[in-house]
Amino acid sequence: MFGAGIIVFRETLEAALFVGIIAASTRGLVNRSHTLSLGVALGALGSLLLASMMGQISEWAEGIGQEIVDAGILTIALAMLAWHCIWVSNNAQRMVQEARQIGSATAQGHQTLWALAIVVALSVLREGAETVLFVSGLMAGATMSTGELISSAIAGVALGIGAGWLVYAGLGFIKTSRLFEITNVLILLLAGSLASQIAKTANQADWISVFGEQAWDVSSLIPNDSVVAMVLHGILGFDVSPTQLQVIFYMVAICLIWIAARQMKLHYSVLGS
Amino acid sequence: MRHTSSKLLTIALAFTVTNFFAASTAVAADLELALVIKNHMFEPSELKVPANQRIKLNIQNLDKTAEEFESHSMKKEKVIPAGGRAVIFLGPLKPGSYEFIGEFNPKTAKGVVIAE
Numbered sequence: 058m059f060g061a062g063i064i065v066f067r068e069t070l071e072a073a074l075f076v077g078i079i080a081a082s083t084r085g086l087v088n089r090s091h092t093l094s095l096g097v098a099l100g101a102l103g104s105l106l107l108a109s110m111m112g113q114i115s116e117w118a119e120g121i122g123q124e125i126v127d128a129g130i131l132t133i134a135l136a137m138l139a140w141h142c143i144w145v146s147n148n149a150q151r152m153v154q155e156a157r158q159i160g161s162a163t164a165q166g167h168q169t170l171w172a173l174a175i176v177v178a179l180s181v182l183r184e185g186a187e188t189v190l191f192v193s194g195l196m197a198g199a200t201m202s203t204g205e206l207i208s209s210a211i212a213g214v215a216l217g218i219g220a221g222w223l224v225y226a227g228l229g230f231i232k233t234s235r236l237f238e239i240t241n242v243l244i245l246l247l248a249g250s251l252a253s254q255i256a257k258t259a260n261q262a263d264w265i266s267v268f269g270e271q272a273w274d275v276s277s278l279i280p281n282d283s284v285v286a287m288v289l290h291g292i293l294g295f296d297v298s299p300t301q302l303q304v305i306f307y308m309v310a311i312c313l314i315w316i317a318a319r320q321m322k323l324h325y326s327v328l329g330s
Numbered sequence: 331m332r333h334t335s336s337k338l339l340t341i342a343l344a345f346t347v348t349n350f351f352a353a354s355t356a357v358a359a360d361l362e363l364a365l366v367i368k369n370h371m372f373e374p375s376e377l378k379v380p381a382n383q384r385i386k387l388n389i390q391n392l393d394k395t396a397e398e399f400e401s402h403s404m405k406k407e408k409v410i411p412a413g414g415r416a417v418i419f420l421g422p423l424k425p426g427s428y429e430f431i432g433e434f435n436p437k438t439a440k441g442v443v444i445a446e
Contacts (some may be wrong), residue, residue, distance in 0.1 A: 064433065111396065112411040123408060187398065190409055191434050194395030197412075236384030259406055263360075265418040266384055268338070269405075270424070281402040300405050 061195055061206065065188055065213025067270025067287065072100075072184040073221030074291035078247065081228035082145075082240030083117040086166035092246035096174035107182060108189035113286050127183070134179045137172040140316045144169045145241050145320035188214075189247025224292065243292065245311055252310030253303040260302060268302035288330045351409070360386040367391040367410060370435035379443040381425040390415045397439060401430035404443065421445070 423445035432439025
């Protein structure tokens with residue numbers, strides 16, 4: 058019973074950390090809670106649908122349908138995060154000013170909020186579908202009573218959400234003037250992490266078979282299954298034992314977004330002067 | 331003279347390119363292995379594979395519940411639906427042993443890939 062709760066916790070944790078960071082980064086935006094909650098709800102609904110379709114998806118493209126779906130989800134999420142980073146670097150100052158003056162940023166943040174809500178939905182969708190499959194497997198397995206099953210699943214989800222809330226609350230201690238700088242860095246790292254997961258998917262599906270060797274392996278210090286490893290991965294996108302391709306994707310994504318954000322900023326400052 | 335050498339170069343290039351593609355298709359025609367999930371266990375639980383070669387792993391899940399194939403050392407993670415099948419590409423692996431588990435039944439579903 059305890060084991061089942063832990064597995065659910067593990068599946069929930071990463072999405073919850075993700076949502077925690079995104080919620081902190083959008084503090085003060087009008088309709089933030091509604092929009093992000095809608096993202097979570099749609100992601101949860103979608104995960105039921107995705108889980109129910111997994112049998113068919115798996116058969117697509119000679120057995121690599123899941124990678125196609127995964128790569129699609131990850132790419133859209135990455136594009137949204139990239140767009141957010143670029144947007145914020147142009148508007149951070151204004152957001153901070155408005156947040157100070159009237160306690161909330163105006164409709165300016167509307168578009169980026171939607172982009173982030175989509176990211177939240179996709180993150181919940183991905184992790185949620187696995188959780189649904191796991192729990193439905195337990196239900197069919199009949200090794201646990203329904204009561205035990207439901208309580209351990211709820212405990213697992215609650216623990217995961219608790220961890221996400223901790224991150225959100227922790228970031229809440231940061232002054233508004235610095236908050237967006239920090240969350241923007243975190244979101245940039247999350248974008249890198251998504252790119253790294255795309256690399257992993259591409260190797261698994263045989264789209265890219267080069268650079269599959271391990272770049273480093275510190276799993277003897279930080280076991281892959283440990284909460285520390287999961288938190289490092291969930292918050293900083295740090296992988297305990299990545300392949301070379303994952304590291305390349307991570308770096309390239311971060312550099313490209315950073316350069317794009319800088320270019321836009323220069324562009325606008327020239328226009329503005 | 332210059333003409334001939336450039337012609338020779340073209341032929342040499344074409345030859346290299348053809349060879350390269352021939353080599354990569356030879357690699358693409360991967361070694362295929364089958365893995366079955368039954369009663370929340372992998373069969374066989376030990377897969378011997380040649381090192382430094384790409385391997386196509388065909389996994390079939392005979393159970394009525396989904397399983398997640400997971401290997402940290404090989405960087406793989408994939409759900410195998412109840413009664414379904416899926417393909418995972420492995421390697422090229424350096425000689426050594428690489429553990430994998432079924433994340434949904436980690437106590438029973440264990441296996442190892444041995445590359446030699």
